[in-house]
Amino acid sequence: MTVLWPITLITFKEGIRNRAVYGISLLALLLFGANFLVAGMMPRNVGKVAVDFALSTISLSGILLVLFIGINLLAKDIDRRTIYMVLARPISRSQYIIGKFFGMCLLIIVTIGLLSILAALSIGSLKALYPNYFERFSWSMILLAVLFEMLMLIVLSALSFLFASFTSTSFITLVLTVITYIIGQSLADVKALVESPQAVGITVSPLTVKTVQTAYYVFPNLSLFDIKLQAAHGLALPFSLVLWTLSYGVIYGTLAIVLASLIFRKKEFP
């Protein structure tokens, strides 16, 4: 841990001071402001829209954070050979990957945490303005939705680290991460569709079903972490589902990082 902490801290500092963070925060601030306008336009659904809009803003900011700052934190180290100054220390390649990943996790937790405070202010203000339209409302579900969002971003970051461990440029890492995000968000729906095609009156070949089922177990099911709808409607989640989602995220993220560090151990930096 004594070796990991310096890597974690410089990764966090390098990430949080990136000008792109200010841009993302400004965008989030504008969207939280827009929440008043959008929610106010739907009087009967103010509560649901306010929560959904605020959580979606956190989601969008988080994705931008991972794609435009997180990926560069590792991939640019390799691109620009900054990694030399780290690996010239008594630090193994595995420790480097884990330290970097912890730094990225810290960046996600702090940034999303701060954005969540702004989101809460935006929701709280609307609740004070329109108290009658917040009947089914739950702060704990909003908090859970934010925690799940953080976990999803951490899983996605772990995958971007895995991609960076075997690709040669940050651009390829970015492309692979975006593809994984898109697949991860839609795979559960696609699987449900190809497994019950008669429900929508289509036919699907057995090969397609097998391919989608295989992909379902390879790619992360990121839609699992998306509980914005439940939070907006104030619907509680069964405890077992919460526990399963948390375990899934932690296990998937850990496996991705372990695999990344195993690949990284063999990597050379000419």
Next chain:
Amino acid sequence: MIDIKGISKTYKEGLTARRVVAVENLDLHISTGEVFGFLGPNGAGKSTVIKVLLNLIFPDSGEATILDRNVRDKDVRKHVGYLPENPYFYDYLSVEELLWFGGKASGLGAGALKVRSSALIEKVNLAHARRRPLRSYSKGMVQRAGIALALIHDPDVVIFDEPMSGLDPIGRKMVGDLILELKSQGKTVFFSSHILTDIERFSDRVGIIVGGKLRLVDHLKNIITGSTTLEDIFLNEVKKAGGGLEA
């Protein structure tokens, strides 16, 4: 101190993954307290040898040790300071934070780190910019920050890859004085350069590498005799290796 035994390294190049020999069967021994100048034209294999010593790349065959420990052992790097050629650091960190990282990662205690960090920042003349982000530094300032980082943990072995690169005459003098100071402290210095005067001024022994092969290793006083200059010797070695240069 530094022992390299039969190291060979090839790289894959281009779409066809054609193998290019970077270093071939290289043997080298550098003793404690010695300043060793590693000389060679561009692409001769100097940086490859240095990267093997830092475990940044792995040799195809052969073995390298520092202080009798294989360079694959990460703990050996507690005793090694390294300045890469054209170093890049984190854009948004200051030199103070960079040195904090270097010291902490090398196991330096908080008190010693503070004292050493301040002294080194003064020594490399970056006191006026100690809190500025490194992205605002000139090339020479980055190079000097890199030198401070290489020395923050008071290493026994210092490896500089082209330390004078990007420095103005004042910066070059500072690095030269630093190498001599390290020598007076009994440190082992291994530095690469293709600037002959730098090698001549600071080295006890010199090694000339051309085309991945070590062509000559000797004390400067043994090879520079009479009217023969280091330039003559270097060009002759390049010519012998088929470099096509006229001495």
